Amino acid sequence: MQDDAFFNEGELVGVLTTQPLDRPLDYKAPEGGCHLGAFVEVPLGPRKVLGVVWGKGAGDYDRSKIRSVIRALDAAPMRDELREFLGRAAEYTLTPMPAMLRLATRAPGLGDPPSMRKIYRLGDVIPDRMTDARTRVLEVLRDYGGLSFTLKEVAEMAGVTSSVVKGLVKLGAVREEDSPRDLPFPRLDPARPGKDLTGDQEAAAAALRDGLRSERYGTTLLKGVTGSGKTEVYLEAVAECLKMGRQALVLLPEIALTGEFLARVEARFGARPAEWHSGATMTERRRIWKMVGQGEAQLVVGARSSLFLPFQNLGLIIVDEEHDTSYKQEDGVLYNARDMAVLRAAMGGARVVLASATPSLESWANAEAGKYDKLELTARFGEAVLPEMRAIDMRSEAMEAGRWISPTLKQAVEARMEKGEQALLFINRRGYAPVTLCRACGHQIGCEECDARMVEHRFLKRLMCHQCGETVPIPTVCPSCGAEDRLAPVGPGVERLTEEAVALFPEARVATLSSDMFGSARALKAEIEQIAQGGADIIIGTQLVAKGHNFPLLTLVGVIDADLGLQGSDLRAAERTFQLMRQVAGRAGRAEKSGQALLQTYQPEHPVIRAILGGDEEAFWKAEAAERQAAGVPPYGRMAGIVLSGTDVGAVFDLGNALARNDGPLRHIGAQVFGPAPAPIARIRGRHRVRLLVKAAKGAPIQGAIARWIAPIRLKGDLRLSVDIDPQSFY
Ligand code: ADP
Ligand code: ZN
Numbered sequence: 001m002q003d004d005a006f007f008n009e010g011e012l013v014g015v016l017t018t019q020p021l022d023r024p025l026d027y028k029a030p031e032g033g034c035h036l037g038a039f040v041e042v043p044l045g046p047r048k049v050l051g052v053v054w055g056k057g058a059g060d061y062d063r064s065k066i067r068s069v070i071r072a073l074d075a076a077p078m079r080d081e082l083r084e085f086l087g088r089a090a091e092y093t094l095t096p097m098p099a100m101l102r103l104a105t106r107a108p109g110l111g112d113p114p115s116m117r118k119i120y121r122l123g124d125v126i127p128d129r130m131t132d133a134r135t136r137v138l139e140v141l142r143d144y145g146g147l148s149f150t151l152k153e154v155a156e157m158a159g160v161t162s163s164v165v166k167g168l169v170k171l172g173a174v175r176e177e178d179s180p181r182d183l184p185f186p187r188l189d190p191a192r193p194g195k196d197l198t199g200d201q202e203a204a205a206a207a208l209r210d211g212l213r214s215e216r217y218g219t220t221l222l223k224g225v226t227g228s229g230k231t232e233v234y235l236e237a238v239a240e241c242l243k244m245g246r247q248a249l250v251l252l253p254e255i256a257l258t259g260e261f262l263a264r265v266e267a268r269f270g271a272r273p274a275e276w277h278s279g280a281t282m283t284e285r286r287r288i289w290k291m292v293g294q295g296e297a298q299l300v301v302g303a304r305s306s307l308f309l310p311f312q313n314l315g316l317i318i319v320d321e322e323h324d325t326s327y328k329q330e331d332g333v334l335y336n337a338r339d340m341a342v343l344r345a346a347m348g349g350a351r352v353v354l355a356s357a358t359p360s361l362e363s364w365a366n367a368e369a370g371k372y373d374k375l376e377l378t379a380r381f382g383e384a385v386l387p388e389m390r391a392i393d394m395r396s397e398a399m400e401a402g403r404w405i406s407p408t409l410k411q412a413v414e415a416r417m418e419k420g421e422q423a424l425l426f427i428n429r430r431g432y433a434p435v436t437l438c439r440a441c442g443h444q445i446g447c448e449e450c451d452a453r454m455v456e457h458r459f460l461k462r463l464m465c466h467q468c469g470e471t472v473p474i475p476t477v478c479p480s481c482g483a484e485d486r487l488a489p490v491g492p493g494v495e496r497l498t499e500e501a502v503a504l505f506p507e508a509r510v511a512t513l514s515s516d517m518f519g520s521a522r523a524l525k526a527e528i529e530q531i532a533q534g535g536a537d538i539i540i541g542t543q544l545v546a547k548g549h550n551f552p553l554l555t556l557v558g559v560i561d562a563d564l565g566l567q568g569s570d571l572r573a574a575e576r577t578f579q580l581m582r583q584v585a586g587r588a589g590r591a592e593k594s595g596q597a598l599l600q601t602y603q604p605e606h607p608v609i610r611a612i613l614g615g616d617e618e619a620f621w622k623a624e625a626a627e628r629q630a631a632g633v634p635p636y637g638r639m640a641g642i643v644l645s646g647t648d649v650g651a652v653f654d655l656g657n658a659l660a661r662n663d664g665p666l667r668h669i670g671a672q673v674f675g676p677a678p679a680p681i682a683r684i685r686g687r688h689r690v691r692l693l694v695k696a697a698k699g700a701p702i703q704g705a706i707a708r709w710i711a712p713i714r715l716k717g718d719l720r721l722s723v724d725i726d727p728q729s730f731y
Contacts, residue, residue: 012057
């Protein structure tokens with residue numbers, strides 16, 4: 001079926017709704033007919049629900065009982081390309097279609113008529129009695145005749161009270177009109193000149209432009225050290241895409257969606273792009289969704305879910321910081337936005353640019369295999385040089401109990417402060433202390449509902465479970481032995497490190513950046529901007545600071561515990577540590593000043609630590625690739641995680657064992673099943689969790705096999721089953 005297919009009134013159409021049904025339902029096309037892909041409202045039992053005309057009706061139902069579509073909504077129909085993409089993404093992630101459609105309709109009030117607001121224009125009547133105020137209003141409206149203003153705006157521009165304007169409306173000298181609230185976005189001008197690019201940058205930009213002009217799908221890995229100008233280069237690709245009249249999407253990790261980035265886009269193209277993220281207002285979301293659908297938003301800058309917006313003609317998707325783990329959605333629909341971006345582009349003849357200083361091994365391997373093109377920027381722009389990286393061998397530092405900043409690191413921080421530069425102390429742990437221990441009985445305080453320790457958050461004056469978010473006041477009595485005042489924090493978190501820094505550097509202005517310390521994304525962004533402008537001497541931060549923020553005065557990064565990520569059984573532990581350490585170190589010395597990164601470690605000979613310090617990235621990737629290849633794990637093999645959960649631990653295990661016994665469909669494709677075993681976090685919110693792991697060869701069709709494997713299962717009671725294709729985390 002084609003985009004322009006049309007159904008006349010009364011014809012049978014199949015409508016996919018966002019309700020959990022396993023297929024589209026038949027309805028009769030409404031009065032006036034409807035397009036294929038139309039967003040419609042249909043009756044379902046006693047309710048009205050949102051749906052999309054997915055195709056012809058199946059016609060296998062008593063025709064006399066078929067109801068009519070209530071109405072087609074005032075929105076551009078969903079294009080073939082997006083319908084097919086949702087279908088393929090559903091197959092890939094083993095997600096039911098209604099859940100996929102919910103992702104693509106995540107804007108409120110899509111069914112509402114466009115809401116209106118009053119705007120004011122010049123009328124035909126000239127009032128008999130003129131005053132200065134009245135004259136100013138009429139002049140403003142005459143001068144800006146092409147634009148529409150609200151009452152408040154007119155009054156402000158004319159410098160009068162709104163009653164003056166209202167008075168003119170009564171006389172007919174000013175006209176009051178209704179105008180839709182969902183206004184188009186201001187046009188971006190791709191013809192404006194960008195920065196003068198260096199030779200390397202220009203070569204990379206030219207290659208991306210050529211790719212776009214081919215109007216065929218292709219993915220390019222744009223690898224370049226932090227500060228090498230990747231953003232400048234991919235903005236050139238965006239410019240080319242806009243010149244071609246196609247839409248572009250820039251995906252950023254949610255937290256990197258800062259004013260700084262938007263301001264850069266505005267400086268380049270003369271207007272702000274549409275901005276899609278969890279902090280956007282409901283009205284704004286609706287406006288973006290509609291305008292994207294009408295092709296009126298040229299460029300969207302957004303978090304991962306913007307991939308499901310109804311673009312009319314998407315020509316380019318940039319995935320910035322493509323290695324970032326937050327691209328994987330870990331609840332609801334388990335999808336990886338980076339992989340889905342490639343899928344969507346492949347289906348719509350669009351280009352993808354994956355930008356990173358430390359690509360994921362997946363993308364690195366795809367480039368190695370020739371599936372992706374690869375462009376590399378090796379030098380930092382201008383004077384900026386890469387930070388010098390060194391280990392601080394903690395075995396030979398004199399450390400007091402309860403202290404984490406070594407004397408060597410302390411000295412280095414002081415030296416920077418004397419020069420008026422900033423230092424960042426990095427620790428990837430939220431809260432005050434990860435463990436609260438009873439010194440009388442050795443008990444560690446855990447969450448009642450989860451298999452997790454409670455983490456002290458002194459800032460909130462509570463203990464918090466990082467799994468379920470439950471908090472309790474900090475107790476003074478051990479819940480296990482009843483001893484009083486014997487509870488002690490063990491280990492450092494970002495808050496405790498702040499306390500130590502304040503004590504060690506009494507003169508310094510210390511700022512702490514941790515995602516849980518700010519009420520809103522907006523407050524956090526404001527704090528980041530304030531720090532960037534020199535509002536702090538020492539920044540204490542978690543992972544949050546590793547992501548794309550530019551702190552021009554920052555020249556020293558001290559990593560408190562470089563060994564932290566190396567423990568654990570995660571197959572990506574080495575890769576993650578390598579990426580994180582390089583990213584964090586890359587925060588130092590981004591402007592003219594040179595930077596340094598110091599890594600506190602108890603195992604300076606560890607191969608990953610040596611690779612980080614040595615800076616021979618290719619050697620690291622090759623070694624890591626060889627290990628994964630030998631183990632047959634991603635990206636050289638396929639994996640899927642199955643998590644079973646329920647309140648009755650016996651029932652959860654019974655289900656797991658039954659699955660493991662009946663693994664015929666998996667054996668059929670040569671896949672292996674491991675487990676069932678208690679998940680690393682064996683209980684969350686009172687539900688017991690059991691994992692199975694499916695491992696198969698690279699090209700094996702695991703989705704189909706898993707679908708056949710789990711199809712016979714009927715989940716009883718509160719049992720739940722979730723399938724995670726290409727799992728990124730193994731909790
Ligand atoms: P990356 O995305 O690789 O981290 P950016 O594109 O953010 O790098 O560039 C780092 C800094 O250098 C930015 O402030 C950017 O504006 C500046 N820059 C990069 N290339 C140029 C150039 N050719 N001319 C002027 N400034 C540049
Ligand atoms: Zn909990």
